[in-house]
Amino acid sequence: MRFIADLHIHSYLSRATSPQMNLESLHRWAQLKGVTVVGTGDFTHPQWFGELAEKLDPAEPGLFSLKNKYAGDRNAVPESCTAPVRFILSVEISSIYKKNAKTRKVHNLVFFPDLPSAARFNAMLQKVGNIASDGRPILGVDSKDLLKMALDTSPEAYFVPAHIWTPHFSVLGANSGFDSIEECFEELSPYIHCGETGLSSDPPMNWRLSALDNITLISNSDAHSPDRLAREANIFSTDLSYAAITEALNAPESGDFLGTIEFFPEEGKYHLDGHRACSQCLKPDETLACNGRCPTCGRKVTIGVMHRVTQLADRPWGFLPKGKPPFFSLTALCEILSEILSTGPRSKKVQNEYFRLLNLFGNELYILMDCPLNDLKQSGLSLLPVAIESLRKGDVEITPGYDGEYGKIRTLNDRKKQATQLKLF
Amino acid sequence: MSIDLHSLNHRQQEAVTASDKALLIIAGPGTGKTYTLAHRIAYLLKGTAEPHSSILALTFTAKAAQEMRERVSQILQEEGACEHDDRPWIGTFHALGLEILRNEGKRLGILSEFRILSESEQIELVKEVLSQTMPSESLARVKKWIRLLSDRKNGLPPDSSVASSPLFELSDRLFNCYQSRLKDLAMVDFDDLILMPLTLFKEHPDVKAAYQNRIHHILVDEFQDINNLQYEFLNELLGPQTSLWAIGDADQAIYAFRGANVHYFLRFQKDHPSAKTITLEYNYRSAPPILIGAQSVIAYNTNRLSTACIPTITDVSSPITLFTTPHEKAEARCVVHEIERLIGGFRMESPVEGPDDVGFNDIAILYRFHHLRSHFAENLKQAGIPYQLVDKNVAGSDSPFSNVTPYLEILVNPHNDPAFRTLFPRVDKTFSMAVMHRLSSAAQNKGMSLYTLLSTSHGKGLLETRQEETVTQLISLLKCLQIHLQTGNLKDVIADICQGAHIPSPFDSQEQAGWLVLAEPFFTGSAAEKLSPFLETLSLLKEGETYNPRAEAVTLMTVHAAKGLEFPIVFMVGLESGIFPATEFGDTASNDEEERRLFYVGMTRARKRLFLSYARERYLFGEKRERTPSPFVYEVSPEVVETCPVPSQSEKKKKPKSKQLSLFSR
Incomplete structure (x- = not known):
C-alpha cells in the first residue's frame, strides 16, 4: 500500500516543545495531515517510554497502534480524514564530542522494532549519560560509538544522521560537522543507508555530492508542535511493517520508496549567506567574491546551508543523478489560506477555513498533492485551486532566507489574483 | 648520541643536558615542566651505556608516573630508539617504598604477602584500638586520632587540638596497640610505605648500599610537594655517585596537610650548596590576562622563590570574568548558563554563535571543598550537560567501589x-x-x-x-x-x-x-591474580587520579585535584571569605600563604578563559549566611578583570537592565 511516514518528531518531554506533543494529539494530527506512520520520538526518556509502554499496542511487526481507550473522541477527526495510524519507536540523540581536535555536534536518529530492544539501548545510554532531563538527550558519545551501541543492542536497529546540513548540529554541518559521512562513522559507514535532508536542503542540493549517491535522502518534520507534523515526510509503497520500511530505504532501486515531501529549502532561515542588519543576502559565489565580508559594513557574513553544500559539492548545480525517487515541494495549507484570506496563518479565520476544507475534501496532504483541481473549485475559495495548481507546478515566488531571516514562499501574486478575479466576472 | 632538542627553549635545553650533580629547576605553571622532565629522562637514556634501570624518576601520583612513561617512550620512538625490558623506574614514592618492602621486607620481619590498610579499614582499626578506653569516639575524633598517628609516623609535631586534649597521654599506648595490631594482621598503613624502607635502610646498610649502587640518577617531579619522610627517604637513596635532578614550583606547594612543606624546596639549596638553579620562565599555557591575574595574587606571598613567568600565548586576550551572584543557586545557574553559551548553544532552539572549538571536556568547575559542588552538579544534570565528578576518597563514599x-x-x-x-x-x-x-x-x-x-x-x-x-x-x-x-x-x-x-x-x-x-x-x-594488584592500585591512589580526560564531560573537582591539569576554560566557584582561605573549616590546618598558593594553582589551570564567582548568601552549616568575597579575589589585578553582576530572579523581573557595578570601584 501507499502510505506517508514522518519519522522524526519530539514529545512534550523535549525542550521547547508544545505540551500538546502527546500520543493522543499525534494520533489525531497524523490523520488530519494524512500520515500513516509517525515516529514516537524521545523513546530514551523514561517517562515517555513509560507512556509508550502503557498506551501503545503492538500492531504490524515493528509498528504500534494507540490503544482504543486512548484514541479519544472520534469527532476530533473529521470523518473525511479518519484513517489508521501507526507508531514507530524513534529517538533523536545529540552527540557532542571531540574528534580530530574539533568539537563535533551531531544529531542522529535511532529506531528499534520493539520495546525490549529500546529498553536495552536506554539502559546502555544511562550508563554513559543523562537521558532523563531531555527527550532529545545530549550525550558525550562519539556518533560512531553510538551507532555501534545501537547495532550491539539489536541487528534490526536503524540509524539515520539527522538534518545533515544544519550548521551547528549535523554530520556535514559547517560549524561542527565533518566533511564526509566516512570521516564521522569510519568503518561503520556502510551501516548508514539514509540521511535526513532537513528543512533547509532538498534533494537537488544533495545530488551535487557524488559522495551521497548511495545515501537514501529522507525527510521528516522534526515537529515540536502537532500542527507541524508532516511539513516534510516520506512516501512509501510497501507493506506496513518496520522491516518493509527499512528495506525500502536500504534498496531505493526496488521502487518501494516513492520519494519525499519537502519544504522549499529557501524558506529556511539559514539558506543563503548574508548580513541581516545590513539587509545583505548573498549567494555563495557572491560571498566568496567579497571575501566573506558584508559589502555594506565589512563585517563577517553568516554562512548558510547552500554555501556549505557548494563547499563539499563535486558536481554543478542542476545535476540530475539517475534512478533517484522524486520529491514534492510543498508549503503548509494554512500558509496558502493566509495568502488567500490576507490574514495571519494562525488566525481564527484561517483555522476555521482549514478545518472546513479538511471536512470537505480529506486530509491536508491529499488537498495539497492529489485532490483534483476541479473538486477544489467547489471549495468556495476561488483562489484555492489557483494557488494549489501553482504549488504543484512549482510556480511560486521565493524570497530566500539568510542570517536568521526566514525566507518567504508565495503561491499567489497580483497577476494570478487579477486573472482569477477577471474569470469570475 | 643525543636526542633532538629543537622543540625546547634555551633554559629547558640547559635543564635537559645539565651534567651537574645536583640541579634544581624552578618551573612555574605552564612552563613545560613535564615536557622538560620527560626529555631529561630520554636524554639520559640515550646518552648512557649504563642500564636504564639505573634511572629513577619519582612522581607524586600514579597518574603522573603513567603519563611520564608514555611521554618518554613517545620521545624515544620519535628518535627511533627501540624499547626493551631494561626500563627506567618511574613511579611514586609510595610505589617505590612498596617495591622495596616486597623485596626486602623480610629483613624487618614483614611477611612478603602483606596488605596495605585502606582508609576505611584504618578507621575501623583505630576504632577497635580505641574501644578499650574510648568506645564512643565520633568519626571526626577517630579521624583526628588517625591524623595524630600519621603525624607521629611522619615525625611532625602533634596537631594542637589533639595535643591539648587530656587524652593525649594515651597516644603512646594507642600507637603501640595500633602498630601491634597491624603486625598481627600482616598489614602496613600508607605512611609505613615510606617509614619502613627508611628503617630498613638504617638497620641494614647493605640493603641501602645495594640500592645506592644501582641508582645513578634520581629525578623528582613536583619537588615542592615533598614531605619530611620523603625528603629523608630521598637522601638515603642518594649515593656518592648519584645525581639529583629536581623540578617543581614552590608557588604551587599545596599539601601542607599531608606534611609537605615548601621549606624542603628551600632546604635543597642548603643541602646541596654546589647545586645550580635553573628557572623556566616562558609560560606556554595561559592567555596573558589569566597569567597577569594569577601573578598579581601570588605576589602577595612573602615566602617565595619563583619569579614571574613570561606569557607566550598571544592569540587570546579575553579578560578574567568575575560573576557576583546573590546566592549559591544563582551562582550555579549562572555558571551552567555560561557553559551553555560557550559550547555554542547546543540546542537547536538556541543556536548561539559560540566559539566552535569548545567541547564539554574543555571545561572544569573548581571549588575549595567537595560539598560546594552539589548545586553545580544538579544544574548540569537538569540542563542535560554531561559531567564527571572527580573524587578524593578512594575508600570514602564517593568511590563507586567503596561498597565492594x-x-x-x-x-x-x-x-x-x-x-x-x-x-x-x-x-x-x-x-x-x-x-x-x-x-x-x-x-x-x-x-x-x-x-x-x-x-x-x-x-x-x-x-x-x-x-x-x-x-x-x-x-x-x-x-x-x-x-x-x-x-x-x-x-x-x-x-x-x-x-x-x-x-x-x-x-x-x-x-x-x-x-x-x-x-x-x-x-x-583471572580474578584471583588481579584482585591484589587491583586493591593495591586503589589504595595508592591520590586525589584527582580518577579524572578521565577522555570523557566528553564537564569536570567537577577540587582545586587540589586539579593540580597538574589544564583546561581551556576554568570556573573557580564559591570564592568567599571563610571558604577560600578555608578559615571556617577548621579541620584543615592551613595558612593564608598556602591558601593563596592554592588559589594561584586554580587560576593557572586555565588556558583561554577564566571565570571567578562568589555568592553573597549561602547555606553553610545548616543556616543561611551572608558572604563576602574572598580576599584573594581583591588581589587579582583589576585591569584584567571584568565584573559581571548576576541579578537574582526577582531582581531580573524588576529591572531587566541592571547597572554595571564594579567590585573594584570601592
Whole structure:
C-alpha cells in the first residue's frame, strides 16, 4: 500500500516543545495531515517510554497502534480524514564530542522494532549519560560509538544522521560537522543507508555530492508542535511493517520508496549567506567574491546551508543523478489560506477555513498533492485551486532566507489574483 | 648520541643536558615542566651505556608516573630508539617504598604477602584500638586520632587540638596497640610505605648500599610537594655517585596537610650548596590576562622563590570574568548558563554563535571543598550537560567501589578484621559499635580473627538470632565468592558481590567513569591474580587520579585535584571569605600563604578563559549566611578583570537592565 511516514518528531518531554506533543494529539494530527506512520520520538526518556509502554499496542511487526481507550473522541477527526495510524519507536540523540581536535555536534536518529530492544539501548545510554532531563538527550558519545551501541543492542536497529546540513548540529554541518559521512562513522559507514535532508536542503542540493549517491535522502518534520507534523515526510509503497520500511530505504532501486515531501529549502532561515542588519543576502559565489565580508559594513557574513553544500559539492548545480525517487515541494495549507484570506496563518479565520476544507475534501496532504483541481473549485475559495495548481507546478515566488531571516514562499501574486478575479466576472 | 632538542627553549635545553650533580629547576605553571622532565629522562637514556634501570624518576601520583612513561617512550620512538625490558623506574614514592618492602621486607620481619590498610579499614582499626578506653569516639575524633598517628609516623609535631586534649597521654599506648595490631594482621598503613624502607635502610646498610649502587640518577617531579619522610627517604637513596635532578614550583606547594612543606624546596639549596638553579620562565599555557591575574595574587606571598613567568600565548586576550551572584543557586545557574553559551548553544532552539572549538571536556568547575559542588552538579544534570565528578576518597563514599572493597579485601585475607568491621554495619544496621566491640574483644580473648570466631561455633551466644542469620548468610556469600574468584574475572566477581549483597553496581555510574577507566586493566584475566594488584592500585591512589580526560564531560573537582591539569576554560566557584582561605573549616590546618598558593594553582589551570564567582548568601552549616568575597579575589589585578553582576530572579523581573557595578570601584 501507499502510505506517508514522518519519522522524526519530539514529545512534550523535549525542550521547547508544545505540551500538546502527546500520543493522543499525534494520533489525531497524523490523520488530519494524512500520515500513516509517525515516529514516537524521545523513546530514551523514561517517562515517555513509560507512556509508550502503557498506551501503545503492538500492531504490524515493528509498528504500534494507540490503544482504543486512548484514541479519544472520534469527532476530533473529521470523518473525511479518519484513517489508521501507526507508531514507530524513534529517538533523536545529540552527540557532542571531540574528534580530530574539533568539537563535533551531531544529531542522529535511532529506531528499534520493539520495546525490549529500546529498553536495552536506554539502559546502555544511562550508563554513559543523562537521558532523563531531555527527550532529545545530549550525550558525550562519539556518533560512531553510538551507532555501534545501537547495532550491539539489536541487528534490526536503524540509524539515520539527522538534518545533515544544519550548521551547528549535523554530520556535514559547517560549524561542527565533518566533511564526509566516512570521516564521522569510519568503518561503520556502510551501516548508514539514509540521511535526513532537513528543512533547509532538498534533494537537488544533495545530488551535487557524488559522495551521497548511495545515501537514501529522507525527510521528516522534526515537529515540536502537532500542527507541524508532516511539513516534510516520506512516501512509501510497501507493506506496513518496520522491516518493509527499512528495506525500502536500504534498496531505493526496488521502487518501494516513492520519494519525499519537502519544504522549499529557501524558506529556511539559514539558506543563503548574508548580513541581516545590513539587509545583505548573498549567494555563495557572491560571498566568496567579497571575501566573506558584508559589502555594506565589512563585517563577517553568516554562512548558510547552500554555501556549505557548494563547499563539499563535486558536481554543478542542476545535476540530475539517475534512478533517484522524486520529491514534492510543498508549503503548509494554512500558509496558502493566509495568502488567500490576507490574514495571519494562525488566525481564527484561517483555522476555521482549514478545518472546513479538511471536512470537505480529506486530509491536508491529499488537498495539497492529489485532490483534483476541479473538486477544489467547489471549495468556495476561488483562489484555492489557483494557488494549489501553482504549488504543484512549482510556480511560486521565493524570497530566500539568510542570517536568521526566514525566507518567504508565495503561491499567489497580483497577476494570478487579477486573472482569477477577471474569470469570475 | 643525543636526542633532538629543537622543540625546547634555551633554559629547558640547559635543564635537559645539565651534567651537574645536583640541579634544581624552578618551573612555574605552564612552563613545560613535564615536557622538560620527560626529555631529561630520554636524554639520559640515550646518552648512557649504563642500564636504564639505573634511572629513577619519582612522581607524586600514579597518574603522573603513567603519563611520564608514555611521554618518554613517545620521545624515544620519535628518535627511533627501540624499547626493551631494561626500563627506567618511574613511579611514586609510595610505589617505590612498596617495591622495596616486597623485596626486602623480610629483613624487618614483614611477611612478603602483606596488605596495605585502606582508609576505611584504618578507621575501623583505630576504632577497635580505641574501644578499650574510648568506645564512643565520633568519626571526626577517630579521624583526628588517625591524623595524630600519621603525624607521629611522619615525625611532625602533634596537631594542637589533639595535643591539648587530656587524652593525649594515651597516644603512646594507642600507637603501640595500633602498630601491634597491624603486625598481627600482616598489614602496613600508607605512611609505613615510606617509614619502613627508611628503617630498613638504617638497620641494614647493605640493603641501602645495594640500592645506592644501582641508582645513578634520581629525578623528582613536583619537588615542592615533598614531605619530611620523603625528603629523608630521598637522601638515603642518594649515593656518592648519584645525581639529583629536581623540578617543581614552590608557588604551587599545596599539601601542607599531608606534611609537605615548601621549606624542603628551600632546604635543597642548603643541602646541596654546589647545586645550580635553573628557572623556566616562558609560560606556554595561559592567555596573558589569566597569567597577569594569577601573578598579581601570588605576589602577595612573602615566602617565595619563583619569579614571574613570561606569557607566550598571544592569540587570546579575553579578560578574567568575575560573576557576583546573590546566592549559591544563582551562582550555579549562572555558571551552567555560561557553559551553555560557550559550547555554542547546543540546542537547536538556541543556536548561539559560540566559539566552535569548545567541547564539554574543555571545561572544569573548581571549588575549595567537595560539598560546594552539589548545586553545580544538579544544574548540569537538569540542563542535560554531561559531567564527571572527580573524587578524593578512594575508600570514602564517593568511590563507586567503596561498597565492594571490604568484600574484596576479605577475599584476599579472611582474617582481615578491619575489613570485617567496615562490612558488618553496612550489611546489618543492628551491628552497633557496642556489638562490634563485644565481637572484637571475644575474638581477641580467644586469639582468633573475627572470621574464625564467626564461622565456627566459638561465636555462639554473642549475637541475637537475626544477627546470627546475617552472619551465616554473609559467610556463605563469601565462600561462594571464593569459588567464583578462581573461575571468573574480577568484573564478574564484583558483579556477583553486588548481586549477592544487594548493593548498587559500580558499573552503572556515568558520573564516575574515571574510576572504571582506572579499573579496566584489572578486569581481564583471572580474578584471583588481579584482585591484589587491583586493591593495591586503589589504595595508592591520590586525589584527582580518577579524572578521565577522555570523557566528553564537564569536570567537577577540587582545586587540589586539579593540580597538574589544564583546561581551556576554568570556573573557580564559591570564592568567599571563610571558604577560600578555608578559615571556617577548621579541620584543615592551613595558612593564608598556602591558601593563596592554592588559589594561584586554580587560576593557572586555565588556558583561554577564566571565570571567578562568589555568592553573597549561602547555606553553610545548616543556616543561611551572608558572604563576602574572598580576599584573594581583591588581589587579582583589576585591569584584567571584568565584573559581571548576576541579578537574582526577582531582581531580573524588576529591572531587566541592571547597572554595571564594579567590585573594584570601592
